Amino acid sequence: MSFDLRRLRVVVRCRTFAARHRLLVDAGLAALLLVLQFSQRAPGPAGLALVVALHVPLIWRRARPVPAFWATLAVAMVCDLHAWQFEPRRPFVFAVLMAALYAVALHEPDRRHLWAAVVGAELASVIMLASARSWTEYSGAVLFATALLAAAASLGVVRQTRRAYLAELEERARRLERESDQQAQLAVAAERARIAREMHDIVAHNLTVMVALADGAALTVSRSPELAADTMHKVSATGRQALGEMRRLLGLLRADVPAPAPRVRAPQPGFADIDGLIAQVRTAGLTVTVAQHGLPVEAWGPGAGLTAYRLVQEALTNTLKHAGPGTNARVDLRYEPHGMELSVTDDGRAPARTSPGAGGHGLAGMAERVGSYDGTVESGPLAEGGWRVRARLTFGAVA
Known part of the structure; x- marks a missing residue:
């Protein structure tokens, strides 16, 4: 369990670093492909310059995918003109071209640029494979190159679609969270307004009744002390009832106080x-x-x-x-x-x-x-x- 947690932390850190330093990560990928080019014998000075120029556009494959692809395609065609130096490296040149096409499919939202890049890459592969020794070898190589280009473009499109889908889900989740918070705030405001109305009705009514009873007791205390005492008992009972209702409503308004133990509460008044x-x-x-x-x-x-x-x-x-x-x-x-x-x-x-x-x-x-x-x-x-x-x-x- 601890090993999986450590691996997860490493993955999160790597993704965070890659998101913050995209240009550096892309430069590292371009450098890796460049190193693979030198698995064959080293080319001459002109060939070395072309090899470096072929990989440089990949540094901007995410920031500017379309210009990076056409720059890579142009250098690849120049490399094909020096076939005597690049014949052993032709698969590597084609791999760089596939990487540039994949970047267009993944990072360019306009599909017209992708179709143009696919057509350009296909024409380049047809030209680059023209030196085949027989028609059978040529047609097979073209079909294989076409399949690889289609796979690169399709994979990029699928990943772009998935990213857009996940981004939409995240935005929808954030929107639903905001709406839920707003609804909760509106519900709290409505509940507080309802409680305020209840409190006004309780306080106003009971105080009015108590004042009227107290006035009546004051008028009758001299000639009928018993009646005045009974009236004052009613005043006391009315006041206690009002205090109980107010405590209940104020308890609903106090959001910072822990809920008390469940108890039986008097039901709200109704028709009866x-x-x-x-x-x-x-x-x-x-x-x-x-x-x-x-x-x-x-x-x-x-x-x-x-x-x-x-x-x-x-x-x-x-x-x-x-x-x-x-x-x-x-x-x-x-x-x-x-x-x-x-x-x-x-x-x-x-x-x-x-x-x-x-x-x-x-x-x-x-x-x-x-x-x-x-x-x-x-x-x-x-x-x-x-x-x-x-x-x-x-x-x-x-x-």
Whole structure:
């Protein structure tokens, strides 16, 4: 295992060095082929110059593959004119030409240059082999040279295609990673916005109920201490409930704190909890009547019930805060097969309240909630006095 790891490290280092010093690596390959040329007897001064000139273009076979090939081809043809010196080295000359053609196939994306290089190399091989002693020997040598050139070009094309494919896969992986990070950030932002809405609804409603209960206890403490004490117990219970909900939501926002041990948490409120909400508001001194038509559909899911609950909660909280003493409120719930319509109306005479989008965070939160269910919400004063909040939600038809 350690031996394989060492070999892997050596391979990685070699590849890193080759990527950083491409020109040096290509010069080393050209020098290696040049050394192989001298396995035969040394040529004269002119032949030595031609041998060196034949290998020099290979140094730029990756940086400038097309010019390097045509320079190699030109020198190879000059070498063929000195056949008396290069006859024993003809296979080596052809090998250099194949290396240059392979470089064009591998590093040049324009296929037109490759086709031109293949034709040029083929013509050169036909000319270089013209000194064959018989037609049979000549045709066989040309076929063999053609096969070698085709193999070099095909191998280069295959490697270039594979490189492009791997590069595309890497780019796609990076793009998917970026998109995944963006989606995660958007999901976190959406979740934080949802938690912020929940916290606003919980804090605003419970504080409003506590203030109303405390006011009522203050008014009755002198003539009915027992009733005032009972009211203050309700204030305490409401405050504890609000603190529990806030701790739960703040725990979701604290990403740096390790998750606590699993425990049973109270479910989110839904359709069945609207009656309890109205009862809590009644204890705060607001007279509320309820009219319900139809029943909610279980297949709508908990999100639908939570949205309806929060809409009623926010509307009644605003009534408690703004409508003044002696106000009566009416909650109408109409359930249909594909959604519901709800309205909360009061007869308060308090100054006008804000409408959705006019600076009120609670009513703006209503608009965000109904938007997730393709719904609408309207809020405004009535001609005869009072205020009405009406929302329509679409949950989808159920078969």
